[in-house]
Amino acid sequence: MNKKNIVFINDDGTVYSFRYEDLLGIKGLGSGVLFCFDSDKHNEIIQIIISVTDHFSFLRDFQDQVNFSKQDFIIVLDSVKDYSFSNYVEKDQNVAFLSIASPTILNGNLNLSIDEDGNLLSAPYNVTAGDVTAVSNLISNNNVTFEGSLIDNSSPDPTAVTDGAGETVAISGKDSAGVVEFTTAGASGSNVTVTYGTASTQTRIPVVSMLGGVDAYLVSYDQTSFTVRVGTTGVVINSKFTYITQDHS
Amino acid sequence: MAKSLYFSFGSNDALLVPAERVGRIVKSHLANTLNIYIDSASRVGDPQLITLNVPAGKGTEAVRDINNALKNSRDGVIVIADNVSGASLSENIISVATSLNANIYPST
Numbered sequence: 001m002n003k004k005n006i007v008f009i010n011d012d013g014t015v016y017s018f019r020y021e022d023l024l025g026i027k028g029l030g031s032g033v034l035f036c037f038d039s040d041k042h043n044e045i046i047q048i049i050i051s052v053t054d055h056f057s058f059l060r061d062f063q064d065q066v067n068f069s070k071q072d073f074i075i076v077l078d079s080v081k082d083y084s085f086s087n088y089v090e091k092d093q094n095v096a097f098l099s100i101a102s103p104t105i106l107n108g109n110l111n112l113s114i115d116e117d118g119n120l121l122s123a124p125y126n127v128t129a130g131d132v133t134a135v136s137n138l139i140s141n142n143n144v145t146f147e148g149s150l151i152d153n154s155s156p157d158p159t160a161v162t163d164g165a166g167e168t169v170a171i172s173g174k175d176s177a178g179v180v181e182f183t184t185a186g187a188s189g190s191n192v193t194v195t196y197g198t199a200s201t202q203t204r205i206p207v208v209s210m211l212g213g214v215d216a217y218l219v220s221y222d223q224t225s226f227t228v229r230v231g232t233t234g235v236v237i238n239s240k241f242t243y244i245t246q247d248h249s
Numbered sequence: 250m251a252k253s254l255y256f257s258f259g260s261n262d263a264l265l266v267p268a269e270r271v272g273r274i275v276k277s278h279l280a281n282t283l284n285i286y287i288d289s290a291s292r293v294g295d296p297q298l299i300t301l302n303v304p305a306g307k308g309t310e311a312v313r314d315i316n317n318a319l320k321n322s323r324d325g326v327i328v329i330a331d332n333v334s335g336a337s338l339s340e341n342i343i344s345v346a347t348s349l350n351a352n353i354y355p356s357t
Contacts (some may be wrong), residue, residue, distance in 0.1 A: 002251050020251075024270060025287070027350060028263030036354045041272045045354050059255065059265045092264035101352070202298075218281055 002066055008048055010094040011079035016048060020066060020074075028055035032129055034042070035076075039099070047098040052092035060088035066084055162193045177244045180228075186216070186235040194243065195225040206245035214239045221245075250325060253314075254285075255343050256299055257331040263297070265326065266350040268319050276308030280345055283311050285329075288351075297353045300346040301330055311341040 006023065008016040018037045024045065027034040034053050035048040054056040057158060065074045065085050077084050079094055161180060180194060196204070200223040208218045208228060215231035216239075254271065257263035272286040283301040303311045318327045318338055330337045330345045337343065 020267075021269075023267055024354060025264050025266040027353070028257065028261075028265065029350070030261030047251070047354070055256075055263060056255070059253075060326050061267075063253055067325050 004066060004069070004072055006076045007078075008050070009075070009078040009080055010096075013080060014213045016047070016095065016097060018048075022160070026059060026062070028059060030055060033058055035073045043097045049098070049102065051093050052086075052088045053090065054088050058086050058088040061088060061210050086212060090208045141196040160168045161195070177242070179242050181239055182235050182237060182239045185237050186239065188230055188234045189218070190230045191227050192216070192230075193225050195200050196223075196245075199224045206243045208241055208243045211240045211242065214241055252319060252322060252324075252325055252327055255321075255326050255328045255331070256348065257333050258279055258302075258349050260333050260343040262348055263331075266299075266354055268327075272281070274312050274315060281305050281308070283308055283342070285315075286300070288342045299349065301351065302343040302346045303341060304343060307341040311339070316338040328330050328347060 002018045002020045006018045006020060018035075022038040024036040026040055030051070032051050033124070033149055035050075037046040039046055055098070061087075062074070069085070069181070069209075075083060075085060077089055077095060079091070079092075082091055089184065178194075180192060182192075194206075203222055206218065206221055206226045207233070208226070210216055214235050215233045216228050216235060217231060218226065219228045219229045225241070226245070252268040253265045254268060255263065255265050259269055266287050266340040270288045273289055275284045275286070276282075277284070281303050283303050285301065287297045287299065290304075300313070315329065315338065328338065330342050333345050
């Protein structure tokens with residue numbers, strides 16, 4: 001692993017230094033680049049943005065510095081000395097510093113009955129996705145108990161089932177598991193689409209099980225729904241399949 | 250030599266990722282897309298996802314080309330797909346399928 005440090009210095013003397021090994025990536029924004037670094041506790045992403053005249057040329061210069069510079073420090077911008085290793089960095093600027101929560105750690109809500117100081121909460125605290133600081137504080141203090149379910153409030157909870165061939169299907173169950181029943185016979189090739197109540201930002205991969213030799217199979221899935229297609233023999237009334245799918249917001 | 254992968258969805262929508270951050274690469278049999286998962290900072294959270302368009306039936310070749318480039322490229326910056334210039338690592342990769350700015354470590 002490369003042991004270099006990446007350094008930014010503002011004109012007031014503020015120095016930001018990061019290890020290359022904490023670099024998650026650099027976004028190219030055309031007239032700017034956004035460095036993304038992992039934080040020490042892995043619960044935040046530190047972002048540094050600077051202006052450049054050509055992001056791709058700058059990124060090439062940066063990679064050359066990573067590979068070939070004999071210095072331990074890669075000074076991306078020194079506004080005190082008006083210096084950068086790259087001619088593509090705009091002069092007379094200060095870096096903008098931003099920290100954001102890490103990508104979703106918790107998928108949904110977790111009910112906690114004790115706060116980080118050990119006090120009993122009058123009402124359970126709903127930890128939402130991305131609320132990582134509160135959770136890490138609670139766990140590190142051993143002041144955490146769990147109530148309720150780890151099932152996400154925004155879990156799939158299907159709201160609609162459609163059948164491409166016109167048959168009617170019923171649905172029961174909720175959240176991330178359920179049963180779909182054909183209330184009329186299903187013709188070969190007809191599609192049954194189960195639509196989740198809450199769309200996800202990530203693809204949900206369902207596990208579908210046919211009951212009693214029902215001739216149907218999973219054909220597609222995404223963030224919002226999955227589709228099962230009836231096979232060549234068709235399905236009879238009251239045929240069923242079950243599904244389990246993922247909970248993530 | 251440290252290597253990084255470059256992806257560009259648009260003129261102001263690009264990403265350079267250190268090769269060490271690349272996790273699994275998955276070709277779906279349901280679509281002509283290739284998913285590259287990169288390490289997220291949370292360690293236990295959802296990994297970040299870059300989706301590429303690939304020609305029909307060329308998913309395996311695209312994975313092979315990326316792995317070969319990671320191993321053998323003499324260029325520190327490996328252009329996987331650049332929608333602006335139309336360049337790609339090989340004929341087995343067409344383009345970046347989704348916005349990187351919106352999907353990878355978004356600021357808001």
